[in-house]
Structure formats: C-alpha cells, structure tokens
Amino acid sequence: MSITQSRSLRHRPSRTVPAVVTAIILFAVGCAAVWAGVAALQGNTHLVETAAGIGTQTPWNSPAGYTIAAVLLVVGLVLLIVALSPGKYNAIRLNDPAANSTSRARSSSPVEYVIGRRALGRLARTRAEQVDGVESAAVKVSPRRIDVAVDTYLVDATDLQETVRQRLEQALADLDPATRPRIGVKTTTRTLD
Incomplete structure (x- = not known):
C-alpha cells in the first residue's frame, strides 16, 4: 500500500502577468509585420525600407545598440523572474474541527480545511454590515490582516x-483559522446632504 501525498488546497495562483505582457508585445510585433507586408504588397515599400534602414544603420557596438540590448535584457529578466516566482497564497488554512471533537473518529488520511481570501472578505463585509449603524463596509484581506472600512451616519x-x-472577532473564532489575522476597523462618518 503506497501513501500518496495530496495537493494542497492552499495553492498559489498562476502568473498571468508575464504571459499577458509577452502576448501583447508579440501581438504588436505581428500586427506591425502584417501591416508592413500588406503595404509592401500594395507597392508602398517605404515602411519596410525605413525599418530595414534603421536596423542596418545602427551598429551593434553603438550606444543606441547597447541601450536597446540592455532594455530588452532587463525586460526579459523581469518577465522571467516574475513568471518563475510563486504568487501569494490565495487561501487561509483553518484548523480541523474534528481535532476538538471526540464524536468523529479521525481518519488516517490528513484533511485540510481552507477559506479563500475573497470568501473571508465577503464574510467579514457581511458581518460588519449587519451591525446596527453601519451604512456600508469595504474589506481588504491579506494572510495576516483584515482591514475593514465602515461608513456610518453616526456622529x-x-x-x-x-x-x-x-x-x-466572533466570526473568526467560529472559523478557527490556523493563524489568526489581526483585525483593523476604520470608521468614516457620512453627513446627510
């Protein structure tokens, strides 16, 4: 009997920014090439001759050539580092509710409980808006902190x-996260117009 390790529910998101930037650059280069090709087929070779002239007249050992090469190298390295580095965790791990309960027999396989940061933010916003006197609430959730901005008409x-x-705090106690985020509440008083 082999023991297989399951994938964590608390995964890191994929890096789409480098892919989008690369796709936009390639799309722009492709559009320019198609435009120049169609213009050349119609007899207007000025665009192709200008691009070829700039490329052939700029020597590789000129300051302009070095600058272009350095900029392309830095952009490529930044895109590569961003693509390879993992993103932030998108979920917060919760404690096992069966660990405190003796009624359910514990299974041999580990069980993982998580809540997404957006779901935790919606829960916090809903609980804040249920308090009397709160007109609206906006929530920002990070793994270590929950910031709530509350609007009210109270003086x-x-x-x-x-x-x-x-x-x-009660909502967090009900969820029982493995690492309890700090809660910051800021109130803004609105005036009646």
Whole structure:
C-alpha cells in the first residue's frame, strides 16, 4: 500500500502577468509585420525600407545598440523572474474541527480545511454590515490582516468601531483559522446632504 501525498488546497495562483505582457508585445510585433507586408504588397515599400534602414544603420557596438540590448535584457529578466516566482497564497488554512471533537473518529488520511481570501472578505463585509449603524463596509484581506472600512451616519462612531471589531472577532473564532489575522476597523462618518 503506497501513501500518496495530496495537493494542497492552499495553492498559489498562476502568473498571468508575464504571459499577458509577452502576448501583447508579440501581438504588436505581428500586427506591425502584417501591416508592413500588406503595404509592401500594395507597392508602398517605404515602411519596410525605413525599418530595414534603421536596423542596418545602427551598429551593434553603438550606444543606441547597447541601450536597446540592455532594455530588452532587463525586460526579459523581469518577465522571467516574475513568471518563475510563486504568487501569494490565495487561501487561509483553518484548523480541523474534528481535532476538538471526540464524536468523529479521525481518519488516517490528513484533511485540510481552507477559506479563500475573497470568501473571508465577503464574510467579514457581511458581518460588519449587519451591525446596527453601519451604512456600508469595504474589506481588504491579506494572510495576516483584515482591514475593514465602515461608513456610518453616526456622529460618535467609537462604540460602533468596537462592536464591528467584536463581531468580526466572533466570526473568526467560529472559523478557527490556523493563524489568526489581526483585525483593523476604520470608521468614516457620512453627513446627510
């Protein structure tokens, strides 16, 4: 019997930025080549002659040649490093609820529980908006921090800020994340127009 290791649910996102940048550059070069080819077929060779003239008149050991080569090298290296480096984790690991419960027998295979950062942000926004006095809420979630911006019409929002923080602390206690993010609440008082 072989033990296979499962893939983690807490994966890192793919790097699409280098692929998009490369695709845009290749698309632009391809469009320019097609445009120059169609113009040359119609008898207008000025564009092709100009591009070929610039390429043949610029020596490789000139400052312009070195500058172009250095810029292309830096752009290529940046795209390569960004493509190979992993992204940030897109989920927060939760503790196993069966670890505290004796009613369910533990299985031999490990079980992983996660919640996505967007889902945690929606949960935090919903819980914040359920507090009396909150007009709207905006949430930004990172693996270590949950920042909530609350809009209200209350003049003194000190108690509201603490109530929202307590409601979010309770929501986090219900989820039981493996590493508990800090909660920051900022209130903004709106004026009636």
